[in-house]
Amino acid sequence: MTKRIESLKVIDNKPLKKDFFIIELESSEKLPEMKPGQFVQARVDGSKETFLRRPLSLHDVDYTNNRFKILVQVVGKGTESLSRLKTKDSLNLIYPLGNSFSLPEKGARTLLVGGGCGIAPLLYLGRYLKSHSIIPDILLGFRNSDRVLECKDYEAVGNVFLTTEDGSAGEKGFVTNHSLLGKARYDKVYCCGPEMMMKAIAGWCKKNNTDCEVSLENLMGCGIGACLCCVVNTVKGNVCTCTDGPVFNTKELIW
Amino acid sequence: MVKLGFSIGDLQFKNPVITASGTFGYGSEFDDFLDISRLGGIVVKGTTLEPREGHPYPRMAETASGMLNAVGLQNKGIDYFEKNIYPRLSEYTTNVIVNINGSCIDDYVALTERINRLEKIPAIELNISCPNVKMGGMVFGTNPVSAREVTKAVRRVCLKKLIVKLSPNVTNIVDFARIAEEEGADSISLINTLLGMSVNVRSMKPSLSTITGGLSGPAIKPVALRMVWQVANTVKIPVIGMGGIMNADDAIEFILAGASAIQVGTASFIDPLASVKILEGIESYLVTKGFSDIREITGLINRSK
Numbered sequence: 001m002t003k004r005i006e007s008l009k010v011i012d013n014k015p016l017k018k019d020f021f022i023i024e025l026e027s028s029e030k031l032p033e034m035k036p037g038q039f040v041q042a043r044v045d046g047s048k049e050t051f052l053r054r055p056l057s058l059h060d061v062d063y064t065n066n067r068f069k070i071l072v073q074v075v076g077k078g079t080e081s082l083s084r085l086k087t088k089d090s091l092n093l094i095y096p097l098g099n100s101f102s103l104p105e106k107g108a109r110t111l112l113v114g115g116g117c118g119i120a121p122l123l124y125l126g127r128y129l130k131s132h133s134i135i136p137d138i139l140l141g142f143r144n145s146d147r148v149l150e151c152k153d154y155e156a157v158g159n160v161f162l163t164t165e166d167g168s169a170g171e172k173g174f175v176t177n178h179s180l181l182g183k184a185r186y187d188k189v190y191c192c193g194p195e196m197m198m199k200a201i202a203g204w205c206k207k208n209n210t211d212c213e214v215s216l217e218n219l220m221g222c223g224i225g226a227c228l229c230c231v232v233n234t235v236k237g238n239v240c241t242c243t244d245g246p247v248f249n250t251k252e253l254i255w
Numbered sequence: 256m257v258k259l260g261f262s263i264g265d266l267q268f269k270n271p272v273i274t275a276s277g278t279f280g281y282g283s284e285f286d287d288f289l290d291i292s293r294l295g296g297i298v299v300k301g302t303t304l305e306p307r308e309g310h311p312y313p314r315m316a317e318t319a320s321g322m323l324n325a326v327g328l329q330n331k332g333i334d335y336f337e338k339n340i341y342p343r344l345s346e347y348t349t350n351v352i353v354n355i356n357g358s359c360i361d362d363y364v365a366l367t368e369r370i371n372r373l374e375k376i377p378a379i380e381l382n383i384s385c386p387n388v389k390m391g392g393m394v395f396g397t398n399p400v401s402a403r404e405v406t407k408a409v410r411r412v413c414l415k416k417l418i419v420k421l422s423p424n425v426t427n428i429v430d431f432a433r434i435a436e437e438e439g440a441d442s443i444s445l446i447n448t449l450l451g452m453s454v455n456v457r458s459m460k461p462s463l464s465t466i467t468g469g470l471s472g473p474a475i476k477p478v479a480l481r482m483v484w485q486v487a488n489t490v491k492i493p494v495i496g497m498g499g500i501m502n503a504d505d506a507i508e509f510i511l512a513g514a515s516a517i518q519v520g521t522a523s524f525i526d527p528l529a530s531v532k533i534l535e536g537i538e539s540y541l542v543t544k545g546f547s548d549i550r551e552i553t554g555l556i557n558r559s560k
Contacts, residue, residue, distance in 0.1 A: 003287040005527060043525065048320045051472060053525060094527065221315050221322065222524040226280040228300075228326045229315035238308050238329055243284075 002032060003097060003224065007090040011067060013083070018147050019074035020117065021083050022059065025091060027066045034061050035100030036125035037215055037247040040070065041223035042082060043092040050078040053094065055220045055242070057121040057192075060153070071149075073117035097223050098246050101125050101213055103132060104188040110136040111186045112158065113175050113201050115193025119149065121215055125190060126157030137161065137184065141175035141197065144168045176200040186210050192217075202250040212250040216241050257541045258548040259534075261295075261515045263442045263493050266377050266416045268295040268350055268516060271549060272506070272534040275497050275520035276301055276354035276380060276420075277326065278471075279530075281340050282347060288527040293534065295516060296350035298380050299340075303356050304366055306332035316453040316462035321472025321499070322521060323451055325465040328356055328385060333369050345375035352418065354380040360408045371414045379415050381406065381440075384422030384447035385469075393447075396422040402431055406438035418495065421445040423475075423482055432486040443486060444495035444518065446479045471521040473499040480512055487513025488557055501529065503536020510537075513554035 008025040041053035145168035162170025192215040205212035218241040221227035225243035259270035273296040309329025357363040383396030419435040423446035448469025453462040479498020496514030522529035
């Protein structure tokens with residue numbers, strides 16, 4: 001697969017609730033093949049404090065118009081700067097990077113679990129699964145109703161269930177407390193969100209003998225396997241999250 | 256056509272742009288972006304006798320105009336390098352230099368003897384300046400006695416060109432440059448990273464698992480440039496300058512200050528094309544200024560007095 005460096009046109013930068021936003025980008029060329037779970041490295045211009053690129057996962061891809069979306073949460077100066085991008089601005093990316101979620105076996109009962117900004121890669125994953133005739137359950141967790149993002153897109157690819165920590169929307173508590181996990185049985189779980197949440201879901205999967213893939217959000221230097229900064233400890237030793245991941249089967253991780 | 260070549264002894268480099276160790280992997284990470292054979296050379300990831308896992312995550316912290324790293328020389332060791340990486344590297348038509356590291360002098364000597372056998376590796380960069388390992392690395396490069404011992408021992412067995420990479424974490428870098436030259440180094444490269452640290456005020460913990468790490472990026476450029484200038488005015492062997500070079504102007508500053516060549520490091524993380532852009536920029540600078548050979552401007556600021 002060929003990676004490229006390109007300045008893409010910002011088609012739209014839509015603010016969502018609180019500090020979330022979705023940037024839609026357009027390439028002047030035909031998009032390369034982009035898989036669910038892959039990410040881009042975005043250059044942040046204009047500040048000495050944002051020296052390195054920011055890794056952001058693919059939220060949705062539209063090959064027909066050579067466009068794709070990234071869902072971003074403001075967590076620091078880099079993402080804050082990205083939130084101010086306007087239509088017609090350009091954004092320099094290295095993409096597509098990393099491995100991808102694997103396709104489950106035909107007919108597998110599948111669950112996607114996302115927390116906060118970790119829901120970002122699950123939309124494109126859901127769309128991919130749907131195109132392979134798998135309709136997943138999608139469990140999304142947020143802090144409170146102020147932060148619940150639009151779930152319409154997710155509803156188009158699966159059955160959506162919600163939790164909020166304060167119970168202001170969906171069931172009260174963390175995703176791991178949701179009643180769904182007490183009832184349903186799954187063959188495959190995909191998860192992205194805060195590390196605590198992913199570890200809890202990985203634990204649940206282990207107990208239930210369910211295969212689980214997680215997408216890690218380690219700090220990255222280069223994103224292309226050159227700096228060896230984003231490593232995670234696995235059964236094979238330290239490996240780069242950017243090239244061996246960001247998606248890992250939890251059986252490989254030493255957590 | 257502008258002449259861009261330089262040489263270390265009888266080893267010719269087609270141009271003065273080399274990628275720095277630990278910032279360019281083994282080249283293949285960049286194959287999608289550029290033709291590596293256009294470069295003057297590449298210095299591959301620091302290599303040790305045995306495989307090393309490096310330090311635990313987090314090993315990187317972004318800082319103003321730079322970054323700290325504490326990778327800790329993660330690499331798969333010389334056996335793996337020779338069997339799995341070297342065959343592919345030998346296809347590049349540029350000088351591939353191996354950066355070597357050890358915990359003791361015997362390690363450095365043994366590694367040098369292994370690399371002597373690799374026909375397509377024309378030079379060794381002796382790393383006595385890694386700040387991220389407890390044994391070896393900077394321990395050698397910040398003590399004049401051990402810096403001399405390791406350089407002497409490696410020189411005795413080294414059949415390749417020997418480049419000694421100096422640490423900036425010393426009181427007087429000129430002393431170490433002199434030692435390297437006296438012990439037979441063919442070239443000196445500098446600077447390795449500056450020892451630094453960062454604390455995360457949100458988590459109230461050090462940003463790096465090792466607490467301290469090596470600072471690189473444009474933040475260190477003025478320090479690097481000063482040291483390169485000092486060393487270039489001291490030794491007769493070619494000096495390879497590095498430290499925060501992000502663009503052609505940065506590179507030209509080092510050359511005007513006396514560097515025969517430069518290495519591009521951290522810049523490749525932000526722009527994988529940085530090295531070729533710098534090469535093109537140096538060439539067009541020389542054309543614009545009316546020079547026909549880069550050697551006309553090497554150390555130019557030191558000649559006008």
